[in-house]
Amino acid sequence: MTGDSRKTFLGFDFSTQRLKAIVIGEDFSVLHEADVEFDVDLPEFRTAGGVVRGVERGEVIAPPLLWVKALDMVMDRLVVAGVDFSTIEAVSGAGQQHGSVWWSKDAETRLNTLSPDEFLHTQLSTAFVTDSPVWMDSSTTADCKALEDAVGAEELSKITGSRAYERFTGPQIRKMFRTRPRVYQATSRISLVSSFACSLLVGKIAPIDLSDGSGMNLLDIHTLQWDDKCLQACGDESLSTKLGTPVPSATVVGPICSYFVGRYGFKPDCRVVAFTGDNCSALAGLRLRAGWVGLSLGTSDTLLLGLPGPAAPPAGHVLAGPTPDAPYMALLCFANGSLTRQNHRDRLAGHSWDAFNDLLTATVRGNMGYMGIYYDTAEIVPRAPAGRWLLDASGRAAERVAPQFEARALLEGQALARRAHAEDMGFKLDKSSRLIATGGASVNKELLQIFADVFDTPVYVQDQHANAALLGAAIRAAEVWSVASGTPLPGSELNVSPVATPYPDHDKIYPPMLARYRQIIDTIPKLG
Template sequence: MMEENPVNTNPLYLGFDLSTQSIKAVVTNESLEVLYEASVNFDKDLPEFRTTGGVNKDERNSKIVSAQPIMWIKALDIVMEKIRLLEFPIDTIVGISGAGQQHGSVYWRRGAQKMLQTLDSGKFLHDQLAFAFSVTHSPVWMDSSTTEYCDKLEKFVGGPEELAKITGSKAYERFTGSQISKIFNTKREAYNSTERISLVSSFICSVFLGDYAGIDYSDGSGMNLLDIRTKTWDAKCLEGATSNDSNLEEKLGIPIPSELVVGTVSNYFVERYGFSPDCKVVAFTGDNPSSFAAMALGPNDIAVSLGTSDTVFLSLDSLPEEGLGEGHIFANPVSSKERYMALLCFKNGSLTRERIRRDAADRSWKIFNELLNSTPRGNFGNIGIYYDLWEIIPKVKNGDHRFNKEGSRLNKFTSKEVEVRALIEGQFLSRRIHAERIGCKITKESKILATGGASCNEDILQVLSDVFNAPVYVQDTSSSADLGACYRIKHAFAEEGSSYTEVVGNKASFKKVCDPNRDAKEIYDTMAKRFEVLEKSIVQGP
């Protein structure tokens, strides 16, 4: 509990995030100010499930990673008891929504819908739903055991590019379609006894609703099964994942808009915890889309998360003409019927920056920044492309690549200063050209929201601003998935036709940290073209 906030009798919003390691809840007022928080850590608070990092890894095959849905249910029981103890009027909560770790799937057995509809408020959820699942260990996003099913799906629909054209992504082992395919092929009895397949997000929404909740468009985009244009299940993808008589479409249910009010809270929560019977449930979505919602990006804004991996988030008015299959395209969680969001994940982020800091700056960020700032923008034409790990955008093996202004390869640069600037410029040039390829358009109104560990380094952010030729902002409050759920509730309750940025855009607290230098556009437009050619030469190989 955040004790400095007084008890609030005005309408409140309740947002959840069922992530890999924990379930978190946040309560905000209508101004989207956080009043109360509660959480349950799976490893610490539920040791009987023997998780590490919130998951169970198969001792015989490390690629198999799962979690028990009944653990998530028990965690919900605990977090709800914690919310009850916060001593605020729960009947003032007018809306509930949330997020779930993307790609994970839950398999409800036949009869589970009846269980949800007839929950006894005198008993815990985990006691009543202990036998509600046909698959007791749900595959989660960390699972990578489905390569053969990815290959089968891509081949069936006509190749990886065709699958990306339909669903927004090539086949990935963690995506739900290949996970369902594995269950269908290796646990047919369990599959046949399954009444409904949920994503983690629609699973937890179903519990609050007291009935099966539909999979929302945005989270459903991360399955390799949903046609991102029509927002319906693609028949060929369904057949490629299972068979033409598997009843998969029926088991998935009808997809729903991410902004939809799906109903009122289950009577179980009214009687047990004191919720108002009029409290509405807004569709739950994935954790990445919900975090995106919390950023409250404008139409031409870009979010860049600078972490272990670097991730670029974009809001798109339409699908790109090229670049599909490079990264992921999802239905936009705050305008899921018309707009899209793009997610580009680059594996070589902070670990690579830390390696060059170690080698060139004696592990000191102060020295690193001094070296970075002692070299002019454009780095005398030198370009560096560094991969500590096999990269996925573009798909290329690990290695360091250094080029001079003529484009000739170098074994090493002439100084540590050049090395440091080559790294940072090279990373952001890569982010820029791949973002542009998938539909990013930098305008005079664009701004970049920087998050993640490196977003506290203003010298690195200045290079980011220069390379993209846009001002860089940081967010004073964390753009968490549970807070994004509260933002989405407010938007769902707004007058029809109200834009998301009109409703919540000014609620996200941004602080400008730097503007691009005047010569940045001329320098980096030219460098971006050179970088694209050099990167292509690395991908193609000698």
């Protein structure tokens, strides 16, 4: 399509280390991309990895003005790339989860009166009362304990979908209320990074969306409203007002603000769709349905599951889903992912993945009964210390094992862990299930074959884009616009390619191994 009939959609990803932007067409093809790397492009903020280490042990923060200035820069880079903003029908975005932004009393007035003749960062320089605690912050252990004591650890998990975690916004708010009461009182509104970023586009304090909001230890995932007990445990009677009323992720929060119309040529009726968290956006980008699994194979491995209803997770998190097709989502993060695989590749096969894969092909599925659990770093699911447990077919500790058996034990053990804990979250396999792999290790066909066999489901990779969170932001904008306008879009069909299919004998091999994995996990030490 050409001329005025062309329709495009804009997505942002305010991640930890950079701000990325993407423009897609009606067929969801990528037309333009731009990014700003915080450490390199904005050195005046003195970040390392996009964050600043605080004076207090475990404190990790980021200045919100960094993100504002990055938006100025990425918009200018889109201009240079030749983006025609007048064709953009809708905008949405993703933000790093668990970060909080603390707005000053006059912030909304400033957002409402932005001049297109000046940069955003010069007009919003006094809009924030403090720097933003982010997901890497671990300084709220005492506040997590206090929250679980006030509500009950199991009850908190049932209500909010998660136990209390240091990075979660509820404990972060409690710490601010407890240690910096003047900052708390001077704050008019508290946003998540996602709703903060949305606010910049819509020209007012945007509501927190339910999906990202359910990762705060404050939202009742059943009623989809703030829970009074959790609010009382983390702040005072004003906290509900400071947070505002959460909205469904598919909400159009308003037209784009006049600043972007005047400065960049957006049309005044361009819709701004509620921004959400990066993991929630990744689920939307992978377009997972109930019964599908998103598998992100990165430094850590993350499982994203669409769920038909809420559940109280024994580990991991349950969130409100970002799309109507997945009303709830489960998120499981395994600390020992690609970095652990790489460490043992180096130990067993030098620095070559080809040599490591040769070890795998020298063994059989089921590994002659050898099973292993390898935690090079403390594990999140289950919460366990670093350690290594390698057993033979009789269940005895195996001291010296040939490299090929260790190689397969490592990967089969990881795949079994992903399936076992997914089932604990309520995930059920059926004939419609599929696993969508993304991330750096998703190019390893031998690894994906093991996941296909263990999960008893075919594995696919997405054809369109490696960054599911960024693509998901633009796709959400497009799909919400499509529903609101009654205009179907050809890109709504998911484009994936099959890369691995279960072997016929998988059902004889892996169910017994899954039971063995659960027995082994029961015997290893656990962290509190």
